[in-house]
Amino acid sequence: MKLLAIDCSASLCAACVYDAAADRLLGRHVLDLGKGHAEHLLAVIDKALADAGVTYADLGAIAVSTGPGSFTGIRVGVSAARGLALALKIPAIGVTTLEALAAEAATIFPGRVVLAVLDGGRSEIHAALFGADGLARHGPAIVTLSDAALMATENAAVLAGTAAETVADAAGGVFDFGPLAATADIATYARLAARKGPGEKPKPVYLRDADAKPQAGFVLPRAG
Numbered sequence: 145m146k147l148l149a150i151d152c153s154a155s156l157c158a159a160c161v162y163d164a165a166a167d168r169l170l171g172r173h174v175l176d177l178g179k180g181h182a183e184h185l186l187a188v189i190d191k192a193l194a195d196a197g198v199t200y201a202d203l204g205a206i207a208v209s210t211g212p213g214s215f216t217g218i219r220v221g222v223s224a225a226r227g228l229a230l231a232l233k234i235p236a237i238g239v240t241t242l243e244a245l246a247a248e249a250a251t252i253f254p255g256r257v258v259l260a261v262l263d264g265g266r267s268e269i270h271a272a273l274f275g276a277d278g279l280a281r282h283g284p285a286i287v288t289l290s291d292a293a294l295m296a297t298e299n300a301a302v303l304a305g306t307a308a309e310t311v312a313d314a315a316g317g318v319f320d321f322g323p324l325a326a327t328a329d330i331a332t333y334a335r336l337a338a339r340k341g342p343g344e345k346p347k348p349v350y351l352r353d354a355d356a357k358p359q360a361g362f363v364l365p366r367a368g
Contacts, residue, residue: 145165146162146163148192148228149206149207149330151328152181152185153210153213157174157175158173162331170196206225207336209327209328210347212242212350222238235341237337242284244333245260245328255276258322261292261306262306267288268288269291271283271287296317302322
């Protein structure tokens, strides 16, 4: 099966085509945008498909990063994945950023517990704890820095994600680190989705409400 993976959960707008049967990456394209994922995603996908020498008709599934991460980016990625899956009549498979980061850490430190932690702002940590078997034990959830430090210490965990060093400092111990990025490599999402197989339709993982709120003061009263 050939699988298209897309990731818009952080600053990157990324896509790749992965051959699950051969465990081989066929093509990829990644832009570091910061913003503007909606305007560039389809072009990034087209470039990845062209590099792989395949078309949409060759795809057997769509993988997508579901967050936590950028509210707008996650919404763009998940909407695109579900729309393409519907049009092509193939499954869409969601993979969280935390499980992807943890999987990369586990390749460096196999057989270890991994705590994936992202800086959620407002002194919040977005965290998920994964056992030595790779299965989620806790999260994704919002935790305090002290709670994250306690989880890291009690589990002698490998730390991954943008908040990894902050958690290590708070715990006051010596820790091993996986990737310290906001998202994993696009190929990691593809491989994890291929292992998962079809399930529920992917949904954005929003651990808190968006910062942007409607300005009630500008709401016009209803007529009549």
